[in-house]
Amino acid sequence: MSFRQSTVNKFVTLSIVAMLGVSCSPSRIETTASASEQQQGAALSLSPSSLKVGEGFENPLGYYEAAPRFSWKIASDASTQFQSAYQIQVATSADILSQAADLWDSNKVQSEVTSWVKYQGQALRSRQKVYWRVRIWDEADKASQWSEVQSVELGLLTNQDWQAKWIGHPDTDLTKKPSQAVLATPQYLRKTFSVAGEIKQARLYITAKGLFKPFINGSAVSLEDVMTPGWTPYAKRIETLTYDLTSSLKQGENAISASLAGGWYAGRVYEFTDREFALPARLLAQLEITYANGKTQQVVTDESWFTSQQGPIRFASIYDGERYEQGKEMPWLDDL
Template structure:
């Protein structure tokens, strides 16, 4: 409710929902809250008709001010539901067996090489709409035909994996086309099989990270094509991200970059078939109930605290979560080490005692001379 000269408080509200724009505001077929005498303007519980997976809902709202004068109806807004039930998924969990490498890190924690997973597919007609339903046991970044599908970071985020895994829905219409297409996913341990406790890994029974992916495309001829994660996918761990850990940071070797691996003309014949795992009823798959992590701002001017030989310390002047953006002259084979801390001591040196065993360090290995 906007506060203006004539609107100082809210005395009532009304919410209406419909399955089509044309039904609003006079024939809301999903829900009409009627006039509710209440100052409440957030967290009003939906109490209309039962909604289904993939359903699009159109809604409007109006309010009454302190003098019982009604506002105009708001513009028509909408929301769309994801896949609400495990049975809506045709896909399988897919990934590589990275546990077998038996890479051990701090306190002998099992570490997993990040995975590069992909599948090529063809669409027989022009695309009207496309929805990508996706989640991971781990964290992922997904690409369609070489395009980043979103700017989300470390999706799908933390969840109690043995009870509930949160799924995401992306409008992928602009990223797919008639003819050849490709879907490509980077996958790392994240909180699922990474070191996030002081003792053993929380979810040892689910060792190697996996993704679950279902792309549903409506074509111009009215037909529907569904591309799922299954045995036809291929993968490799021989990519530039060598290790990635929530607590310990990331190792990136530019010598192992895979040009164009996210694009549909990439030759993946040397990659290996994925392993698959069926969806189980014991773990609920349900749409994420809160916002994803996204970039919010760029801090432009980091203060240089000190420079000593080839070491520089920067002060960002706040405790925050982010990634460094650096231009550094390097020679082929050089390693750039970037260490993070939550504060500086009074003499300008790093304070990392509170990190205990967390390394919180990134490494970049250069593939050529230059910046």
């Protein structure tokens, strides 16, 4: 089984304003033609836009491919809609990229392709952040300006990068022959840890066999993500997500927690004759903290996490909804 990041920004559109003449005198016509040529030349120099990585990601965090695929579009204001060649450059920093590409320079490639051009440079590693840009040539072999610089931060690319363990409430272990009612009851998991020192970067790599919702110090890690990590062919791969928690941690005591339910993993997918709640949901999480002094700290799912099935959600199913009891709300999910 392999883990895949799924992982999650902006582009600039330039406009050219041309001054059009109104006189029909020969000298005026000549001036207007010259202005038109200047306008076309400027339009041709417009950089490619809509830079994306993989399946449409912009500046992705926790990207899952060791060899990213790059895509772009011809600027909508360009005087041409045809690309005859492209050049992609990738570097370890934006500053280096402006001088030389130390990871990969495709050089000029004669091609009309603008989508999913595969990276072919030096091998990239887990957690590495790289920067890239692209320029193109039109049918007259005129080069555009370089695009805006974009970034790609890789996630954990191999199973060996994970120090965390799959965890869940012990009563849901299959060796204990749990009932469907036990497997249908969501799990709540929590771990406290201390932070001491200036934080340079904090990344949470997380996934589940089932569905999860993560919290840090009582606040939801994401207000946008729902039913994470989504459906996947579990026997082949499990999607993982990466979150930037750099500004979410505080000095001293912190708490990371999650609610966990079976989702598609534990129940039926499309054959409604399949047994519902057949497998126990499990969580896998790895919080990596890098301090300004270079030291690192990991908080991983293991046997030290507190687990409970006494939370407010008493039943959860992607097809039948959930049952919520307000009287069972858990104070330990609140901020410290």
